[in-house]
Amino acid sequence: MYSEKVLKEFRHPKNLGKIHNPDGLGKVGNPVCGDLLWIYIKVGKNKKGQEIIKDIKVKTFGCVAALATSSKLTTMAKGMTLDEALKINKEKIAKELDGLPPQKMHCSVLSMDGLRRAIEDYRNKKAGRIEPSKKQPSRSSCRHRNKKGNGKSN
């Protein structure tokens, strides 16, 4: 069901854990549906003076695909400018992993969302806004996930 690359990423995940005093934190997902992601970022500057993701860590509660995509996303995002990072989309993540099963595509949406929230959180804080819009539902809520896959139970 999973590609070799997904399995490799799952087996050797990168950037898992947390950053103390992160510059931005994005919490997405829903433990009700079985996936939860917290993305921590530290922001720095590159030589051109652009803001980049200097460090990134992720904490994930979820399935194989959730773990693999969150790991993959962090390695992709690390070192990117914030604007570049915002352009990472679900297709790009899935492509890096040689694809995801259709019913697991939401996992890459989730990690993409997590990164965007973290950047948003950082920018909000910087702009002096106190809190990100926590209650805004994540794009990867259960509602997107009910399409029945190649199910089984035995």
Added chain:
Amino acid sequence: MYSEKVLKEFRHPKNLGKIHNPDGLGKVGNPVCGDLLWIYIKVGKNKKGQEIIKDIKVKTFGCVAALATSSKLTTMAKGMTLDEALKINKEKIAKELDGLPPQKMHCSVLSMDGLRRAIEDYRNKKAGRIEPSKKQPSRSSCRHRNKKGNGKSN
């Protein structure tokens, strides 16, 4: 599907063939449905002076069960008084063969009918009646045979 006894009877049939100038002849069945039986009898007398079946032969066009039952019937009937012979019924024939598949029970009906017709033919002739009621439909016409068995085709 067939009992050992049916197969044995089929493999070693008795009294097959015809009698020239029979005392009685019973023609039953229907080649349309695949079974046709002609039973020939010679009538004699036993020591008590009762009329008995002195000789009996059968010609059969039909399936394994038709051949086996017509053979079995003739061996059963041979030597019986006509009245005894008229008491042979389909259950008795089937029993002698260790049973028949349900959809083949009509075969024993057929041979029983054949024998009755032959005796009837003999008695009619003796009474001076010219012809037995030929057109009277046999009890084992196709109509009785449409019940679907454990069919197959492949």
Added chain:
Amino acid sequence: MKRIYLDHAATTPLDERVLNAMQPFFWQKFGNASSVHSFGTEAREAVEKSRETVAKAINARPEEIYFTSGGTESDNIAILEIAYANRERGKHIVTSKIEHHAVEETCKFLEKDGFMASWLGVDKEGLVDLGEVGNAVTGKTILVSVMHANNEIGTIEPIVEIGKICREKGAFFHTDAVQSVGKEKIDVNKMNIDLLSSSAHKFYGPKGAGFLFVKEGTEIQPLMHGGGHERGLRSGTENVPGIVGLAAALEIAEKEREKENARERILAKKLLKGALGIENSWLNGPAIGPKRLSNNVNLGFDFVEGESMVLMLSDKGIAASTGSACSSKSLEPSHVLRAIGLPHVKCHGSLRFSLGRGTTAKDIDYVLGALPRIVEKLRKISPLRKGVDISEFEEDIEHVHGHEH
């Protein structure tokens, strides 16, 4: 006793190479193909590889192949579930008078459930008439089901053209290819097929395994509900050894097809020629050639009944069949022989030999040695013979007489 199997249309022995391919999946790679762990993934890989093999053999895409338990199930899914999924578009189906019971009975079931079925007639050789197909298929027709090759008389139907008519008229086209897969070249694209049924045990694969091809985009729904296996169309734990065996058998059959067909055709000709030496006998179905499965020889003998011949042949070690359901278990004369216009009484005297990979010229000689004596023996005890008037038994009877061949 020597045993000669000439009933390959009924079923075939498992090819030893096929069993070898299945072997690892009995107790080494025995996992459930839906399981996440390594036992599951190795089973899944085998299933998907098999799907690719099957797809390639009929020029389909792997996603268009659905594994089932056999030909009957494939036929039932195709016919019932196209009907139910498309009933809003029309309640008319078209099929032929010579289909296997798995198609025939399924269409009859639909008739009882409010659908209308048109039953296409066939000519003396068993061929459907394309003009009749064109007339039968209307805007209300949702499905046309005509078999690729007939199981009794071996007729190969003009399915390319039938498929074309269906495409033009917007009806789905299903073909029961249970007898032809592995024996005739199949290309679902070139042949305009939307659904195709197959059963592994007819081409030296395992019993209990089959597949259904469903062209992408075809509206269909499942017959059985459950865990959503086979992309939701066929639930149930995958029969991994069966699926692997099916694919292996098909691969072998495709590779050996042309050579084996040529070989069998020669033997079939030899058998036919010898058997027609018996008087009052004939061939049912088309002449041996491109319109007929290369391994099928269906003979008719006047005055004798098929089942008795089959059993007497069996006692000589020869496995043949009546070629129809009638004398084996049910009692109606063969609907196929009736459809090609054979009189009732003649339907009962049919005998089908279906050759296979193990058949040799010596086998045919042996059969030709045994057969005439058996026919003769049965004729001797039959009340029927040339010229016997059997009209007294039933009004509507045809006279018994020799049939040209």
Added chain:
Amino acid sequence: MKRIYLDHAATTPLDERVLNAMQPFFWQKFGNASSVHSFGTEAREAVEKSRETVAKAINARPEEIYFTSGGTESDNIAILEIAYANRERGKHIVTSKIEHHAVEETCKFLEKDGFMASWLGVDKEGLVDLGEVGNAVTGKTILVSVMHANNEIGTIEPIVEIGKICREKGAFFHTDAVQSVGKEKIDVNKMNIDLLSSSAHKFYGPKGAGFLFVKEGTEIQPLMHGGGHERGLRSGTENVPGIVGLAAALEIAEKEREKENARERILAKKLLKGALGIENSWLNGPAIGPKRLSNNVNLGFDFVEGESMVLMLSDKGIAASTGSACSSKSLEPSHVLRAIGLPHVKCHGSLRFSLGRGTTAKDIDYVLGALPRIVEKLRKISPLRKGVDISEFEEDIEHVHGHEH
């Protein structure tokens, strides 16, 4: 690498003795069981002998056993075709909330087709309440379908009593015994069962073979139409090796049942005890004992997700499952765990071990060595932990906290 298979509820390896029993039917006695010749009769004998073996094992009569392609098919025939054959009497069915998808989805299909279904709840252990059954079954109820043993948490339902209620109220009683056949003693008469489903690959038999028991006199119709095999209820060439294998496997399972159950129960207890040493863990389903299948251990672990555990275990050579469809392919949390009242978030942390004939105490030690580290590793990277407030993510969420065990 050492591989330890603890997913016997998903499927089992074929027993070598079973394959030996099947072997002659691959290419020696390979005939079609409906054929008249000797190849056919030897196949037919094997099928009927197998039918007797199966009948004897569950105290049924041979005529009441119908061979199918597996559990899903048996469930579908039982439920769909009792419903359609008895729709005139009433359009109400009763089932439970913890059925396998093969039953659940089939009942849902009937709901869409105009039938009414009542879904029985279960208690914390997964047991159906007999009072609720009594209330649910009315004069309009034609069918009650409650499984014998649950595939996820191993609960054994009170089917004797459920059957009794059905008898009294005149409803047919079907039980999905796919998980229990060969593991629990079954007597269809004493247990008041009208229909029972089984699948061979769950008791060391071949995949692609199953049976359905249908009590004599039960009104039912076929799901698949065709040659009229299996007394008209299940058409299609008989899978002779599969049928023979099913019967051989059942015979072995019955003979070894009690001893093997006792052995597995000891191992299950050992596994459970060790696993509960991990904090924030619990057992799903009844305590190990008569209410639970002896080979089933379904554990819950807070803060981690099942599929990830399964794959990490697999990387250590251990085959387990989440015990539910949710994380393997579809995405809903297990309906069984939901039905026993487990909060949503806890459903995702379930792990099912199902033991089998090959399982040893050493295997359990190995698992108990690997499991704590895997749970720990996943917990370390999980954002969840005791006391973390996750209510911000969804209004209706339960708080994450340790669950008593």
